[in-house]
Amino acid sequence: MNRIAIYPGTFDPLTNGHLDLITRGLGIFDEVIIAVAPSLKKKPLFTLEERLAMINEVIKDIKGASVEAFDTLLVEYVKKKKGVAILRGLRAVSDFEYELQLALMNRRISHDIETVFMMPSEEYSFLTASIVKEVASFGGSVKDFVPVQVEEALKKKFRHM
Numbered sequence: 380m381n382r383i384a385i386y387p388g389t390f391d392p393l394t395n396g397h398l399d400l401i402t403r404g405l406g407i408f409d410e411v412i413i414a415v416a417p418s419l420k421k422k423p424l425f426t427l428e429e430r431l432a433m434i435n436e437v438i439k440d441i442k443g444a445s446v447e448a449f450d451t452l453l454v455e456y457v458k459k460k461k462g463v464a465i466l467r468g469l470r471a472v473s474d475f476e477y478e479l480q481l482a483l484m485n486r487r488i489s490h491d492i493e494t495v496f497m498m499p500s501e502e503y504s505f506l507t508a509s510i511v512k513e514v515a516s517f518g519g520s521v522k523d524f525v526p527v528q529v530e531e532a533l534k535k536k537f538r539h540m
């Protein structure tokens with residue numbers, strides 16, 4: 380049986396921390412579907428289309444990884460994709476409370492879908508998409524933190540602002 384995990388998030392933009400998690404996820408699941416939420420309330424820097432295109436480019440050589448947008452209840456989406464688990468990342472203790480709430484709410488709505496947490500490599504433990512955007516907005520280099528396609532997209536975005 381093909382074991383599919385859904386990795387949901389905003390991915391505004393995708394960082395090396397996200398990538399690290401995708402690779403780790405593929406160590407235990409046959410497929411990881413990166414599910415990008417529009418997250419309009421968070422006022423994303425990149426449009427949904429830009430985020431999807433960037434991720435597609437970055438993961439094109441990673442076997443088992445794919446990307447899609449979703450804008451329904453997460454557990455409904457997981458069922459539709461025949462996923463067995465929701466994959467989420469835990470960086471520091473600060474992630475824990477929110478992630479626990481989310482996981483328990485999802486379990487309440489659908490008790491047969493598990494949330495699996497994975498820890499990224501230490502070097503990505505303090506990496507957030509927000510900090511990456513902040514640094515890039517002031518012209519700082521983010522090349523150690525994001526794939527090259529994302530680095531280019533950030534440069535382009537802030538050049539036009």
Ligand code: ADP
Nearest residue numbers: 387388389390396397400467468469499503506
């Ligand atoms: P959301 O809006 O759902 O928080 P994000 O794109 O910020 O979307 O994050 C998606 C998931 O990836 C979350 O579970 C988050 O904890 C995880 N994540 C974000 N950054 C990292 C990182 N540097 N290392 C590991 N996991 C991460």
